[in-house]
Amino acid sequence: ETMLGSRRVTTYLDNGEEYDVIVEGIRSEQNTPTDVQNIYVRSARSGELIPLSSVVTLQPFADSPTLNRYNRVRAITIDADLAPGVTLGTALDGMERIARDVLPTEATIDFKGQSLEFRSAGASIAFVFVIGLLIVFLVLAAQFESWIHPLVIMLAVPATLAGGLLGLWLTGQTLNIYTQIGLIMLIGIAAKNGILIVEFANQLRDEGKDFDTALKQAALARLRPILMTGLTTAAGAVPLIITSGAGAETRIAIGVVILFGSLAAVTVALIVVPTAYTLLARRTGSPGDVTRRLEEELAEPAPAPHPAE
Structure with a gap:
């Protein structure tokens, strides 16, 4: 020492x-x-001084001149370029699969640089997606003063998202940060179409029409607005798909999700929302029911007092 x-x-x-x-x-x-x-x-x-070479033997061997560390742990950094047609997510999944088969059990795998950003963004986007669904549902519940009507509207969201995912599958796109942003946009598009039908049906019920008549008239009256907004949104995504140049991959990914998601939202709004409203909201009142009952009670004449005997 x-x-x-x-x-x-x-x-x-x-x-x-x-x-x-x-x-x-x-x-x-x-x-x-x-x-x-x-x-x-x-x-x-013997108590005598002897050279160290008398009791030990030195054997040379190769070693790294430097020991790299990451998060205070000895680490080996692997840098690589992606092959044509291979996405970063696919490459990371393949690397992790090979590492589990080759490396010892005590070895750990961590990421840095673009790989770390990709993993972090994927985890955070799921949280943002759930928060977006929750906020939309709570806002609709406050506006409609009901838990059933927002549920009817939100039932259109899964099928709309399925339409966007179908577009990714048909065009060979991947689920990356840009397509996930497009899926979050589809939540608002799907909710908007459902609001048009449910809100107008509630207004007709407030006017005193029966449930089936109000729903039928609401669906017919909102057919043209839903078709116009859905088709214009889909048409607005076409330039993103046919674009070229730098950054075209990101614009194409978002455009595909919006195009197929908007078309799916139109179909879902015209089929799923009226069906769900019929099954779930038949026994619910409209937001104006309480106000209408109060007005009717106030309009009734007060009973005449009986003369005292």
Whole structure:
């Protein structure tokens, strides 16, 4: 320890300050393996000083000149370029699968750079997606003063998202950060179409029409607005799909999701929303029911007082 490193043997005081006394070997005599062999140690049997080469044998072997660390752990960094047609997510999944088969069980895998950003973005987008669904549902519940009507509207979201995912599958696109943003946009598009039908049906029920008549008239009256908004949204995504140049891959991915999702949203709004409204909302009241009952009670004449006997 003293010859190859250093060792604190004692301390001394000088003018009220305490200083360490450290003993170490001469560094200029510790540059080669031969210098290490010439270090003398005391024999436990004879008590004489003998050279270290008498009791140990040095064997050279290759090692890395530097030891890299990541998160305070010894690490080996693997850098690679993606092959044509291979996505980053596919490459990372394949690398993890090979690493589990080859590396020992105590080895761990971590990411940095673009790989770390990709993994972090994938995890955060799921959280944002769930929060988006929850916020839309709570806002609709506050507006409709009901839990059933927002549920009817939100039932159109899964089928709309399925339409966007179908478009990705048909065009060979992948589920990346850009397509996930497009799927979040589809939540608002699907909810908008459902709001048009449910809100108008509630208004007709407030006017005193029966449930089936109000729903039928609402679906017929909102057919043209839903078709116009859905088709214009889909048409607006076409330039994103046929674009070219730098960044075209990202625009194409978002455009495909919006195009197929918008078309699916139109179909779902015209089929799923009226069906769900019929099955779930038949026994619910419209937001104006309480106001209408209060007005009717106030309009009723008060009973005449009976004369005292």
